[in-house]
Amino acid sequence: MSSILIKNGTLATATGTCLADVYIVDEKVNTIGQNLQMQADLVIDATGKIVFPGGIDPHVHLDMPFMGTYSSDNYETGTRAALHGGTTTVIDFVLQTQGKSLYSALEEWRKRSDGNALGDYAFHMAVTDFNDQTKAEIKDMIVKEGISSFKTFMAYKGALMIDDRQMIGLMNEVKAQGGIVTVHATNGDMIDFLVAKHRSEGKLSPLYHYLSQPEITESEASARFADMAFYTGVTPYIVHMTCEGALNAIRNATFRNQKVFVETCMQYLILDASLYENDFEGAKWVMSPPLREKKDQEALWAGLNQGLVQVVGTDHCPFMWDQKKMGEKDFSKIPNGHPAVEHRMELLFSEGVKKNKISLNKFVEVSSTNAAKIFGMFPRKGTIAVGSDADIVIFDPEEKHTLSASTHHMNCDYSGYEGWEVTGKCKTVILRGQVAIDNGSVKVNKGYGSFIKRGESSLVI
Numbered sequence: 001m002s003s004i005l006i007k008n009g010t011l012a013t014a015t016g017t018c019l020a021d022v023y024i025v026d027e028k029v030n031t032i033g034q035n036l037q038m039q040a041d042l043v044i045d046a047t048g049k050i051v052f053p054g055g056i057d058p059h060v061h062l063d064m065p066f067m068g069t070y071s072s073d074n075y076e077t078g079t080r081a082a083l084h085g086g087t088t089t090v091i092d093f094v095l096q097t098q099g100k101s102l103y104s105a106l107e108e109w110r111k112r113s114d115g116n117a118l119g120d121y122a123f124h125m126a127v128t129d130f131n132d133q134t135k136a137e138i139k140d141m142i143v144k145e146g147i148s149s150f151k152t153f154m155a156y157k158g159a160l161m162i163d164d165r166q167m168i169g170l171m172n173e174v175k176a177q178g179g180i181v182t183v184h185a186t187n188g189d190m191i192d193f194l195v196a197k198h199r200s201e202g203k204l205s206p207l208y209h210y211l212s213q214p215e216i217t218e219s220e221a222s223a224r225f226a227d228m229a230f231y232t233g234v235t236p237y238i239v240h241m242t243c244e245g246a247l248n249a250i251r252n253a254t255f256r257n258q259k260v261f262v263e264t265c266m267q268y269l270i271l272d273a274s275l276y277e278n279d280f281e282g283a284k285w286v287m288s289p290p291l292r293e294k295k296d297q298e299a300l301w302a303g304l305n306q307g308l309v310q311v312v313g314t315d316h317c318p319f320m321w322d323q324k325k326m327g328e329k330d331f332s333k334i335p336n337g338h339p340a341v342e343h344r345m346e347l348l349f350s351e352g353v354k355k356n357k358i359s360l361n362k363f364v365e366v367s368s369t370n371a372a373k374i375f376g377m378f379p380r381k382g383t384i385a386v387g388s389d390a391d392i393v394i395f396d397p398e399e400k401h402t403l404s405a406s407t408h409h410m411n412c413d414y415s416g417y418e419g420w421e422v423t424g425k426c427k428t429v430i431l432r433g434q435v436a437i438d439n440g441s442v443k444v445n446k447g448y449g450s451f452i453k454r455g456e457s458s459l460v461i
C-alpha cells in the first residue's frame, strides 16, 4: 500500500471549488476533507496551489502512419509531454484501412502503443469502410475492447472518407450497440474541387490550404451530420470544430432538443488564419480544418460558456520541419497537424481563466470532466472524488513561463507557440496514485500508462 496526502490546496472540480485535503491510497482517491490527519508516505503542501483533475485530451494522433512516415511523437514521447502539461489520459485514433477489418487496424495500433506509454490512453475506432463485415465488429469493439466511439471522416476521399449511405448504416448500428459516432465534419467534395482549382492555377503556398477549406465546407457538413444523427437517434460528437457557421448549425439543432456534442481545440480559440500569410512558415499550422478568423474565436469562447461546446482537445499530430517540407512546393503535400498536447491545459488556464473568459470550474469541465462523461470513463476519470482514479494536477496559478521548442517535451523541432507567455504551471502531476511529474522532472517509466477500457456513452452529461 502506498499513500499520498495533499494538504491545504484549493480543490477545483467541474461543479465547485473548496479548500480541502485529498488523501490517496494506492491508485484511488480515498478521502476528501478539511485538516485530514492521516499518516502518508508522501505529504504534499499545496498552499496557494489549485488541485484539479488530470486533463483528458480526447483527440491525439501518436505514431500515426502518414505518407510513408509517422507523426513524430510516439506513445512514449507523446504521453510524457502530455503529463508535463497536466494531461493524464489521451484518446488516440485507430484508423481502419479501407478493405480491411477493424480488428486488423486495432492489432496494428496495439503493436505501437502497448507497453510504450507513460500516461493512460484509450482508443477511438475510425471507420473508413462500413460494410457487413465491419458492422459485425462494432459490438465486440464496444463490449470486449472498451472502444465505444467511432470516428468518421466526411473528407479525404479515397482514403478515409465514407459517404452518407455508409454514415447512416454506421449510425444505426452504433446506436443499437450503445456507442457514439464522432465526425470530422467537412464537405470533402467541395475541398477536393478547391484544392484542384488552386493547384491548376499555380497557387501552391500554405495560404491556399486555408483558402481551400472555407467556413461553409464545415458548417454545411456539421448541419448534415446533425440531421443524419437526429434521424437515427445516435449520440453525435463533432471533433475539432473551428467556426461560427458550424456552431450555429449545432445551435439550430438544439431547438428540436437534439444534443450534439462539440469539441474545439486550443489552437482555434487563440490562433488565427493570419499565420498563413508568411510564405512557407505557415506550414507550421497546416491542419484540417485550418485556423479561422478572430470572430470565430469569439464564437467558440462564447460556445463554451453557452454549453454548446463541451470539450477542448488539441488534435495533436506533430511533424518535424523536414516532414513539413514534403509540401514546400505544394500545400496539398504538407502533412496535416501540429504539436499541441503539452500546452492545452496551461494555455486554456492562462488565456481562459486568467483573462476572465471562462471560470475555473468551466476550465475543469471542458479540459477533463466532460470528455470522461461523453466517452464513458466517468467517474473513474475526469473528477476528484472518493473512489476515482487519483489523477491529479497541483497547479501554481501565478507562475509565469514562456513556451518554446527549446524547452517543450514534445518530439517536434518547432513550436506553434514560440515565445508565448503563459501564466500558470503544472507543478506536480499524479497519475493513478503515482507522482508522474514533479517540478519538471518525470517520475514514471515507459509502460506505466494503462489502456483504459471505456463504457457506454450517454446523450446527457
Ligand SMILES: [Zn+2]
Binding pocket: 059, 061, 315
Ligand atoms: Zn485528428
